Amino acid sequence: xxxxxxxxxIAPDGAAKSETTVPVRTAAAERAEPRRATGAVARNDVLxxxxxxxxxxxxxxxxxxxxxxxxxxxxxxxxxxxVFLAIYMxxxxxxxxxxxxxxxxxxxxxHSLAFVALVALAVVVIYTLWRGVRALSHLNFFVQDMSNAGxxxxxxxGGVLHxxxxxxxxxxxxxxxxxxxxxxCAVFLAEIPGxxxxxxxxxxxAMTALPSIVAGLFIYASAILVLGLDKSGxxxxxxxxxxxxxxIIRAAxxxxxxxxxxxxxxxxxxxxxxxxxxxxxxxxxxxxxxTTAVILGTARGIGxxxxxxxxxxxxxxxxxxxxxxxxxxxxLLVFDLVRRPDPVMWxxxxxxxxVLLALVLLLFVTARVLGGRSAGQLSxxxxxxxxxxxxxxxxxxANRHATAKPADPVEVLDD
Numbered sequence: 192x193x194x195x196x197x198x199x200x201i202a203p204d205g206a207a208k209s210e211t212t213v214p215v216r217t218a219a220a221e222r223a224e225p226r227r228a229t230g231a232v233a234r235n236d237v238l239x240x241x242x243x244x245x246x247x248x249x250x251x252x253x254x255x256x257x258x259x260x261x262x263x264x265x266x267x268x269x270x271x272x273x274v275f276l277a278i279y280m281x282x283x284x285x286x287x288x289x290x291x292x293x294x295x296x297x298x299x300x301x302h303s304l305a306f307v308a309l310v311a312l313a314v315v316v317i318y319t320l321w322r323g324v325r326a327l328s329h330l331n332f333f334v335q336d337m338s339n340a341g342x343x344x345x346x347x348x349g350g351v352l353h354x355x356x357x358x359x360x361x362x363x364x365x366x367x368x369x370x371x372x373x374x375x376c377a378v379f380l381a382e383i384p385g386x387x388x389x390x391x392x393x394x395x396x397a398m399t400a401l402p403s404i405v406a407g408l409f410i411y412a413s414a415i416l417v418l419g420l421d422k423s424g425x426x427x428x429x430x431x432x433x434x435x436x437x438x439i440i441r442a443a444x445x446x447x448x449x450x451x452x453x454x455x456x457x458x459x460x461x462x463x464x465x466x467x468x469x470x471x472x473x474x475x476x477x478x479x480x481x482t483t484a485v486i487l488g489t490a491r492g493i494g495x496x497x498x499x500x501x502x503x504x505x506x507x508x509x510x511x512x513x514x515x516x517x518x519x520x521x522x523l524l525v526f527d528l529v530r531r532p533d534p535v536m537w538x539x540x541x542x543x544x545x546v547l548l549a550l551v552l553l554l555f556v557t558a559r560v561l562g563g564r565s566a567g568q569l570s571x572x573x574x575x576x577x578x579x580x581x582x583x584x585x586x587x588x589a590n591r592h593a594t595a596k597p598a599d600p601v602e603v604l605d606d
Contacts, residue, residue: 326542424513446480
């Protein structure tokens, strides 16, 4: 039991006055309520997980093999998981109270979803690489186009060089359009609140669910039919930009609004203007998040097929000029190859998909290296420029002191 200890202060008039009352915990109370480490994994937790998993698998085998005429693999997995959660909750409830049981159940459920997502991603990547390894093992697959590769030609003829060039040029043009516009619009939404910014935010959120075929039809009708632009990589890049822009704006807006307001207040207190604060304080602080926003937009645009089909056309030859003549991309080439009835074309299609995965990974790593540093962390070039600037400032100050005239002596008059 806890006892009450009262601190007593003596007033100037001699009267006792109670100041504070605090509980005093005895040694028996400390032994009765031991502290529990919430961050560590106890042995009972591991045993409960393993036991629940073994019991769930055994129960499902008995039900599916002896009691019920079920033979579905998906049903087996779902039934095993449900039984696992029930048994695990029962085992934890034998030792822990209700709040901890619910916490453990939610933790297991969340980790299960993460594991399923990871397994699905691994299956997609591994299956694509496994099906495309026959085409990837030939050097001509990376240095030739499909102008001489027919349905009866072996894998030693033809490649995806034309699609790689088209994808790189189209995504580069789209990034050059969307990155400045997206970041400027996100800064406007976050730094200048008002009725118009709320209207723009509503439009941006609505455009994130825009079907890709609608974006392709919009560029086809406005740029190709009305303005007379040829079907080319530039038109495809415009259609991809329509898909990427709302993703970048929305993600960048969220990141900029997460910058602490105290940083802005400190900049304003030093006399900086709003736009100088945005340029030197807000954007450098949110640099890593802005890089993530660009990565999300790139992931949305680099895999689009229908906008490229409507605006860039189709070609089997290399076209390095994005402003004239049709130009194909890797997603469009994959779509064309896998719908062919020839197994050789299927191998080329999975090989092109593998190249697309590698290209996306390369772009993501490059973006993360260039802009993924945390706030205040300078690159090697930035540190070198800062040292050079500091040296120049020191030389200028030293020269100013050397050329300054000595001050006139001050006469001190005695009284």
